[in-house]
Amino acid sequence: MSDRIIPLIMCGGAGTRLWPASREGRPKQFLRLFGPNSTFQETMLRVSDPELFERPIVITNAGYRFMVLEQLNEIGLEADVLLEPARRDSGPAIATGASFALMRDPDAVVLALAADHVVRDTNAFVDACRRARRVAAEGRIVTFGVLPERAATEYGYIRPGEAITGDVQAVEKFVEKPDAETAAGYVSDGYLWNSGNFMFRAKMLLDEYRGVDAESVAMLDEAVNSAGRDLGFVTLPLESFGKAKSISIDYAVMEKTKQAAVVPVSCGWSDVGSWHAVWELSGKDADGNVAQGVAVFEDSRNCNVSSDKALIALEGVEDLVVVATQDAILVSRQSDPNGLKRLVTKLRTVAPQVTEDHIKVHRPWGSYQSLDIGDRHQVKRIIVKAGGRLSLQKHHHRSEHWIVVRGTALVTVNELQKIVHENESIYIPIGATHRMENPGKIPLELIEVQTGSYLGEDDIIRIEDDYRRS
Known part of the structure; x- marks a missing residue:
């Protein structure tokens, strides 16, 4: 078994929670929200140390293949890029990546990461990977549990159980996103945020998946074994891949396996799931305002402005999100990130084009x-x-x-x-x-x-x- 880890980067999501900047045709993982690099590029750079990580695997869909290649070229990195012929959620995506990793190394240890997350402390993240690898190599499926910075209601939580080694513990329970009162109780009781990132031996993950849905795993294995090559991409056939059940890895494996473990980490993690999260992660002025693009604030506090070209001027307001692209403007409350999800659902019926493509x-x-x-x-x-x-x-x-x-x-x-x-x-x-x-x-x-x-x-x-x- 190699001591190095194979990164598996999941890069196929549509990312409409940051509409109108993020749309189906160019979702948030490819946007430069916090500097010169996209979150996809930052994720790739985070796992680029050749002493610890092998050549990465990126799994995405055909519509994003050239964006993936272009952004890899910009940062001077390479990867095996697998193209899903249909979206099947994180379960089939991770299982497919694990099956592909087994073709490279029968004892492969895989690190599955979302391409649209932010990690502000790379050293702490890499240290957690080293700790997780030792446990994953012994047959555990390790999730990264983030030490809570607040009683968040937008994340699922993990209840740690008995100690395994060092600070790595068995997972006693996964819980869904709570209300505010329940979240406060979880934080008080030592629960961790569920980051949705995992490390495992590829064979172990597939065996556990096979135990609950053997037919889907067989179809995904067949898709990998019969995959083609086109312009350097690995093309998965729809005939087999499309028969796998669409399901998240949490529901497919993590909530059922007896081998789940959690490594706690404090690395400045966020899934950037709302404009409020972007505001939290951004530098602010003395009144708590954030501006990407040209903005002027007068008697305004805790506002988040992003504009492609137009000057945005706010006066006498608080806790607003204003996002202006060349064909759409969003005005929203910071306090209700779920409202944007409802809005985008309505837009898909009223003006679907503005949720799909940019000008x-x-x-x-x-x-x-x-x-x-x-x-x-x-x-x-x-x-x-x-x-x-x-x-x-x-x-x-x-x-x-x-x-x-x-x-x-x-x-x-x-x-x-x-x-x-x-x-x-x-x-x-x-x-x-x-x-x-x-x-x-x-x-x-x-x-x-x-x-x-x-x-x-x-x-x-x-x-x-x-x-x-x-």
Whole structure:
């Protein structure tokens, strides 16, 4: 058995609890909420010490695969990236990762982590991993129990039992999220927050899972054994993976196993489950206000403002959350984080688009953003990263006019190839086969003007594509 741990990073959640910044198309684990790195990147860096950790496994869905790859490249790390063909919650995700880890090492010890959590004290976290590894290697499934900083009602709790070794104890009981009075009692009685992060021998976890749902584990094993490879990603087949029961690892294994143990840790942990949590984790002014972007406060206290571009000015208010993106504004109370969940549920029926995608849409080659749209026209700002290129494609209902404002574009239109420089343009007629790429060393930025009877993104016929979307 290797002394090193295989990190398994779960990175497939939708993360709408931080709407409107976090949406289905680009959820919170990929956002830079607390500095230059996303929580996914910080999680990866936390387990990057080669003396303690093996090459990580990341499990995500196909829609996020290029965001995962781009953010790994930004921090200079690599991983085995597994693509779920359907969401099945944390139980199947962790079991799949464990099965994949067994293919690398039959005695693998796995550390399963959520990609969207914050840990402010990495040294304390790593020390807890070392303590947990010794117990996990002996056959325990170890959860990380966070020493409570307050009587939180947004977390589940763990009641520790008899001592195993050092400060590691058996788990006597898992309990659901309590009300305020019950939470205070839990803290007084020595309960720990349930972080939802685990360490285990891969074989042990799968044996325990198999004992309660052998059919699902068999399907997940089959999915791993028959997985394909595409552009470096590990693709899990829907035929087998999709037959696994959708369930959390808590319900599937942890609340049933007799082998659960807990290692207590105080590492500045948060699951960043609300804008109130973002406020708690952020630097504040003398009146308790937090600003990401440009904000002015007058006679206002304990407010949390996040804005993409617009200046936000607050006067005479307290305990507000104001989040402004380019297509949506949230005004909410700090004291009711559950209200946002109800709001997003309503938005999904009234205006589903604002819960799914941002105006700025990320693609593996770069991004595009709609600037103006009418009945027969649309204007977009397109950025193509150095070396990136769009698919070879055509449209049945629209023509396009591209104006380069920064960088250099290599454009293909039918049989013609042309270099287009800054302050130059090129016209793409309806039905023409075309492609744009960036042969330069800096990002290519251009304005695209579309005209036609239909301007939807589904009027794209891909003929060739570097990213296998055709």
